[in-house]
Amino acid sequence: MTTTEPPDERRNDPQPGSADGTLAAPAPQQAGQNGDSAGVAPATAAQPPRQSDADEGNGARESFASIVAETLGLAPGSSRRRRAVTLLVMLSIAFVAVFRDTLTGYLMIKPSVTRENDSNAEYDANKVPFTVSVRPEDDEPEAWSMVLDRALTPEEKQKLVAVENDRSGAFSYLRKLGGRPLADEATLENAPKRYKDQLASSTLGGYADVFQMNVMSARSTSVVINGWQVTDVTCRKSTGHTIVTLPPQGGASYEGLQLHIPPLVGEPVLADETDGQGESYFSTHYIEVGGGQPSGGFKVQAIAPWGQSCQWGIKVRYTDPYQTARWVQLKDGNGKPLRIRTDSVPTDARQEWVFVVAPWRLCDTSEPRKCIT
Numbered sequence: 001m002t003t004t005e006p007p008d009e010r011r012n013d014p015q016p017g018s019a020d021g022t023l024a025a026p027a028p029q030q031a032g033q034n035g036d037s038a039g040v041a042p043a044t045a046a047q048p049p050r051q052s053d054a055d056e057g058n059g060a061r062e063s064f065a066s067i068v069a070e071t072l073g074l075a076p077g078s079s080r081r082r083r084a085v086t087l088l089v090m091l092s093i094a095f096v097a098v099f100r101d102t103l104t105g106y107l108m109i110k111p112s113v114t115r116e117n118d119s120n121a122e123y124d125a126n127k128v129p130f131t132v133s134v135r136p137e138d139d140e141p142e143a144w145s146m147v148l149d150r151a152l153t154p155e156e157k158q159k160l161v162a163v164e165n166d167r168s169g170a171f172s173y174l175r176k177l178g179g180r181p182l183a184d185e186a187t188l189e190n191a192p193k194r195y196k197d198q199l200a201s202s203t204l205g206g207y208a209d210v211f212q213m214n215v216m217s218a219r220s221t222s223v224v225i226n227g228w229q230v231t232d233v234t235c236r237k238s239t240g241h242t243i244v245t246l247p248p249q250g251g252a253s254y255e256g257l258q259l260h261i262p263p264l265v266g267e268p269v270l271a272d273e274t275d276g277q278g279e280s281y282f283s284t285h286y287i288e289v290g291g292g293q294p295s296g297g298f299k300v301q302a303i304a305p306w307g308q309s310c311q312w313g314i315k316v317r318y319t320d321p322y323q324t325a326r327w328v329q330l331k332d333g334n335g336k337p338l339r340i341r342t343d344s345v346p347t348d349a350r351q352e353w354v355f356v357v358a359p360w361r362l363c364d365t366s367e368p369r370k371c372i373t
Contacts, residue, residue: 124219124220124221124322125320125322125324127218127219128218129217129219129223129290129318129320129324129328130215130216130217130219130223130225130289130290130318131215131216131217132213132214132215132216132314132330132331132338133213133214133216133333134211134212134213134214134338134340135211135212136181136210136211136212137210137211137212137299138212140167140168140171140181141181141183141184141210141254142183142184142248142249142254143183143184143246143247143248143249144171144181144182144183144184144245144246145181145182145184145207145243145244145245145246145345146171146174146175146179146180146181146182146243146244146245147179147180147182147238147240147242147243147343147345147346148174148177148178148179148180148240148241148242148243148244149178149239149240149241149242150178150241150242151241151242151350151351152177152242152244152351152353156177157353157362157372158372159173160173160174160244160362160372161360161361161362161372161373165360166360167246167355167357170244170246170355171246174244179244180209180240180343181210182207182208182209182210182343182344182345183207183208183209183210183254183301184206184207184208184248185205185206185207185208185258185301185303186208186254186258186271186301188258188269188271188277188278189277190273190277190278191269191277191278191279192278192279195264195266195269195278195279196278198264198265199264202260202264203305203306204260204261204264204303204304204305204306205260205303205304205305205306205344206303206306206344206345207303207344207345208254208258208301208302208303209301209302209303209304209341209342209343209344210254210256210299210300210301210302211299211300211302211340212297212298212299212300213297213298213299213300214295214296214297215287215289215295215296215297216289216295216296217289217290217291217293218290219290219291219320220290220291221290221291221320221321221322222288222289222290222291222293222320222321223288223289223290223291223318223319223320224286224287224288224318224319224320225286225287225288225289225296225316225317225318226282226286226287226317226318226319227282227316227317227327228268228281228282228314228315228316228317229314229315229316229327230259230261230262230263230312230313230314231312231313231314231315231329232312232313232337233261233262233310233311233312234310234311234312235261235304235305235308235309235310235311236308236309236310237307237308237309237346238307238308238309238343238344238345238346238347239309239346240343240345240346240349241346241349241350241351242349242350242351242352242353243345243346243349243351243352243353244353244354244355244362245352245353245354245355245365246354246355247354247355249357254271254299254301255271255272255298255299256271256272256298256299256300256301257269257270257271257281257298257299257300257301258271258300258301258303259300259301259302259303260302260303260304261302261303261304261305261310261312261342266279266280266283267280268280268281268282268300269281270284270285271301290320302340302342303342303344304342304343304344305344306344306345306347307344307345307346307347307348308343308344309341309342309343309344310341310342310343311339311340311341311342312339312340312342313329313330313337313338313339313340314329314330314338314340315327315328315329315330316328316330351364352364352365352366353365356371359373361373
């Protein structure tokens with residue numbers, strides 16, 4: 001016969017929490033601070049406090065530092081200082097690696113510039129220091145004599161008076177006929193006595209062959225010419241046949257340099273009407289070219305002996321910033337030693353004519369009354 005348990009009785013199954021399977025009694029609830037009794041339902045369990053924003057930032061930095069430390073191979077737990085130093089070292093290495101070429105180029109700027117400057121200086125120093133060109137003076141002097149190698153025809157003499165009826169017209173026309181103009185020797189009234197004494201005792205010339213000399217330099221630095229010597233003088237008898245002269249109306253003066261062939265002591269001298277007239281030119285002056293300086297140019301009045309036609313050369317002394325100081329022989333455009341021709345009036349001319357200004361006429365010096373008007 002089957003038996004049943006009473007309906008109010010429950011199965012006494014073992015429960016976890018005790019060794020014998022009985023439920024562990026709950027701990028008595030502490031009274032609250034406000035005096036609540038123990039019978040009040042227990043409060044919700046307390047939650048841990050929320051971290052502040054600063055703590056979160058510190059945590060993020062710690063996490064980032066940990067990641068970087070692991071990336072750099074630092075052992076966990078390394079000090080913050082060691083991590084910082086290692087990070088700075090690695091960043092420096094990375095910076096150098098990225099900007100290596102730039103840094104190398106920057107560090108090499110000065111040596112590179114120095115080498116380039118040295119190379120440019122060597123190239124500049126190897127250039128020809130200067131070049132010189134010489135051409136006859138085109139301007140009409142105040143007083144002149146024209147030397148021709150032939151006699152004038154009657155028609156040419158008539159044209160000099162009737163058509164070319166002034167000094168400038170006659171000068172140009174005689175040059176077209178092949179005449180070589182000579183200027184009267186400059187009157188150096190302010191020259192020192194020693195130079196005037198040389199002129200008085202000399203038998204050289206009386207007429208100057210005037211030419212224009214230009215000095216140029218392609219160098220990037222300046223070249224200074226501070227000395228002059230006449231070299232290799234050779235003279236022969238003048239081939240002049242006819243002389244036509246416009247006499248001076250007073251003392252003649254010219255700008256530039258004056259020297260005799262062969263030169264007197266101290267020549268060339270300054271011919272300008274200024275302080276230093278008659279003094280050795282290169283004792284107080286110099287010629288500077290190159291380095292952006294314009295070309296140097298001046299007139300030279302060279303006086304040959306009476307009745308002679310001379311050729312000669314020039315040697316000049318120059319200095320430059322490359323510690324060079326030397327004498328060099330001037331050369332022409334073909335690279336040959338420069339030769340300058342200086343004429344004088346012939347001493348045995350077959351015809352000599354002179355212009356009389358008022359009224360304008362051409363007279364034979366051997367027969368002063370024989371004039372063409």
